[in-house]
Amino acid sequence: MPSAAATETPGPGPTGRRGRPGYDQQSVLNVAVEVFNRHGYDATSMGILAENLGISKSAIYHHVPSKEDLLSLALEQALGGLESVWEAPETQHGTAEERLEFVVRSTVRVLTERLPFVTLLLRLRGNTETERKAMERRRGFDRKVAELIGEARAEGTVRSDIDPRTVSRLLFGTVNSIVEWYRPGGALTPERLADDVVAVLFNGLRAGRA
Amino acid sequence: MPSAAATETPGPGPTGRRGRPGYDQQSVLNVAVEVFNRHGYDATSMGILAENLGISKSAIYHHVPSKEDLLSLALEQALGGLESVWEAPETQHGTAEERLEFVVRSTVRVLTERLPFVTLLLRLRGNTETERKAMERRRGFDRKVAELIGEARAEGTVRSDIDPRTVSRLLFGTVNSIVEWYRPGGALTPERLADDVVAVLFNGLRAGRA
Numbered sequence: 355m356p357s358a359a360a361t362e363t364p365g366p367g368p369t370g371r372r373g374r375p376g377y378d379q380q381s382v383l384n385v386a387v388e389v390f391n392r393h394g395y396d397a398t399s400m401g402i403l404a405e406n407l408g409i410s411k412s413a414i415y416h417h418v419p420s421k422e423d424l425l426s427l428a429l430e431q432a433l434g435g436l437e438s439v440w441e442a443p444e445t446q447h448g449t450a451e452e453r454l455e456f457v458v459r460s461t462v463r464v465l466t467e468r469l470p471f472v473t474l475l476l477r478l479r480g481n482t483e484t485e486r487k488a489m490e491r492r493r494g495f496d497r498k499v500a501e502l503i504g505e506a507r508a509e510g511t512v513r514s515d516i517d518p519r520t521v522s523r524l525l526f527g528t529v530n531s532i533v534e535w536y537r538p539g540g541a542l543t544p545e546r547l548a549d550d551v552v553a554v555l556f557n558g559l560r561a562g563r564a
Numbered sequence: 565m566p567s568a569a570a571t572e573t574p575g576p577g578p579t580g581r582r583g584r585p586g587y588d589q590q591s592v593l594n595v596a597v598e599v600f601n602r603h604g605y606d607a608t609s610m611g612i613l614a615e616n617l618g619i620s621k622s623a624i625y626h627h628v629p630s631k632e633d634l635l636s637l638a639l640e641q642a643l644g645g646l647e648s649v650w651e652a653p654e655t656q657h658g659t660a661e662e663r664l665e666f667v668v669r670s671t672v673r674v675l676t677e678r679l680p681f682v683t684l685l686l687r688l689r690g691n692t693e694t695e696r697k698a699m700e701r702r703r704g705f706d707r708k709v710a711e712l713i714g715e716a717r718a719e720g721t722v723r724s725d726i727d728p729r730t731v732s733r734l735l736f737g738t739v740n741s742i743v744e745w746y747r748p749g750g751a752l753t754p755e756r757l758a759d760d761v762v763a764v765l766f767n768g769l770r771a772g773r774a
Contacts, residue, residue, distance in 0.1 A: 392689065394604040451770075477687075479602065513771045516760045520752065523745050524738055524764050531737025542730065550726045554734050558768030560661075561723045 379417045379427070382407065386424045387470045395425060395474070396481060422484050425474075429488040432471040435464040436495050450505035451512060451556075457499060458529060458555060459548040465532050466544040473533040496526060528555055589627045589637070592617065596634045597680045605635060605684070606691060632694050635684075639698040642685040645674040646705050660715035661722060661766075667709060668739060668765060669758040675742050676754040683743040706736060738765055 377385075389406050390398050400421055404411045418424050439445070439460040445453055465472050475492060478485045500522040506512035512521070529551060536547065587595075599608050599616050610631055614621045628634050649655070649670040655663055675682050685702060688695045710732040716722035722731070739761060746757065 393691075394606055394689070396604055397606040479604070481603075507771075510771055512769050513763075513767075516763065517752065520757070520760050521764070521769060524741070524761065525769070527741025527744070528734055528738045531733070531741055534737070535733050542727065547730070550730050551734065553723075553726060554731070554765075554768070556768050556770045557723075558764070558766045559722050559731060559735070560766045561720055 377407065377409065377413075377417065382414065382417045383424065383427055383431075384470075387428045387474055390425070390428070391470055391473050391477070394477075395485075396479075422482060425482075426484045426488075428471055428474055429478075429484070431468055432475040433488060433491045433495075435468050435472070436461065437491070439464065439495075440498065449511060450502055450509050454499070454502045454506050454512070455552050455556065457502060458525070458552055461529055462532060462548040462551050463544050465529070466536055466538060466547065469533055469536065469538060476530055476533055496522070499525070525555060587617065587619065587623075587627065592624065592627045593634060593637055593641075594680075597638045597684055600635070600638070601680055601683050601687070604687075605695075606689075632692060635692075636694045636698075638681055638684055639688075639694070641678055642681040643698060643701045643705075645678050645682070646671065647701070649674065649705075650708065659721060660712055660719050664709070664712045664716050664722070665762050665766065667712060668735070668762055671739055672742060672758040672761050673754050675739070676746055676748060676757065679743060679746065679748060686740055686743055706732070709735070735765060 385407050386398075386403055389403055393402065398421070400411050400414060403421070403424075404414055407414065418427065439457055442456070442460065444456040447453075448456075475488060478489055480486050480489055500518065503512060503518055503522050503525070507514045507518060532547070532551070536542070538544075595617050596608075596613055599613055603612065608631070610621050610624060613631070613634075614624055617624065628637065649667055652666070652670065654666040657663075658666075685698060688699055690696050690699055710728065713722060713728055713732050713735070717724045717728060742757070742761070746752070748754075
């Protein structure tokens with residue numbers, strides 16, 4: 355996922371040394387996403403954003419034409435990261451189970467690297483056109499994973515005694531829930547978390563199944 | 565969970581046959597919870613609620629003194645259901661693994677029976693005192709499950725190669741995510757879903773581990 359890595363830590367944040375801080379679009383976006391996640395997108399006005407940024411509303415409009423454009427740019431960072439998972443050669447060869455494990459592991463990495471952006475994506479309610487388009491792209495990602503689960507069932511590596519839609523839902527439930535509790539920079543590295551998620555999802559919690 | 569079952573389908577909904585529908589407190593609550601989940605609690609005004617109920621704001625105040633009281637009553641239905649899990653005798657005897665399976669199964673049942681109420685609980689952001697109190701009660705529930713996971717590790721039935729906090733987080737992630745997609749009344753019954761969740765969580769997705 356080279357494109358994911360390239361924008362992993364987006365922007366430098368406020369850079370001004372005197373007076374009002376200078377923002378670029380990415381650092382405005384970083385703050386906006388935190389505020390959207392804290393208050394909800396609908397409940398966040400440009401006034402609230404301006405307050406959190408410490409700049410005027412018109413200064414925000416210098417970077418983006420509207421609140422919905424901010425949302426759109428933020429969601430692109432989440433969706434672009436997730437979609438780049440499928441560009442890796444590991445998704446093109448090997449058994450379906452190996453490819454599924456790779457996709458789960460890569461998805462965990464994108465989630466942890468772009469945590470606030472994916473959080474925003476996962477909390478969308480679909481009240482605006484921008485939200486609905488993003489949710490459709492997210493469903494496209496989910497469909498590809500569901501197809502992979504289907505292939506793994508067909509090759510006999512993933513259990514077939516549970517409805518594949520339920521398997522898919524529970525897999526996404528486990529993976530996506532990471533955004534609710536994971537805090538970057540702690541003892542639990544993204545790599546270790548990815549290992550743990552793959553271990554629990556594929557082998558279960560019962561002892562002696564590693 | 566007798567108390568859970570008793571209020572499983574709360575209230576009769578609008579009951580008036582002529583003119584404006586008559587509501588009792590529970591049916592006001594049922595509508596309010598749906599609206600909170602759709603728009604977010606912060607973004608929902610009493611005016612929006614009145615519109616959705618088809619009654620005046622003052623008619624709502626006849627049932628509850630404030631929006632925050634509506635929230636409090638709704639959260640009580642979620643938390644009361646979850647807490648009643650621990651009143652069952654099955655949580656008092658057997659191995660820790662058996663008790664953990666029982667608690668997971670019961671939690672899935674409460675989630676599916678009180679879906680909109682638990683959804684509201686899980687989406688809280690902690691912006692008000694009512695929200696923070698509810699989140700503290702939810703953490704109390706989570707702590708008891710975490711203790712049970714610790715016991716099951718100690719007795720050697722649950723894997724010990726993953727940090728118990730991660731195990732606990734992933735377990736809740738899988739279970740709680742059900743509120744995001746489960747729709748009551750379909751082919752997937754709450755009982756079957758509970759079986760599937762227990763099977764995936766304890767045995768994993770890999771074939772041949774039932």
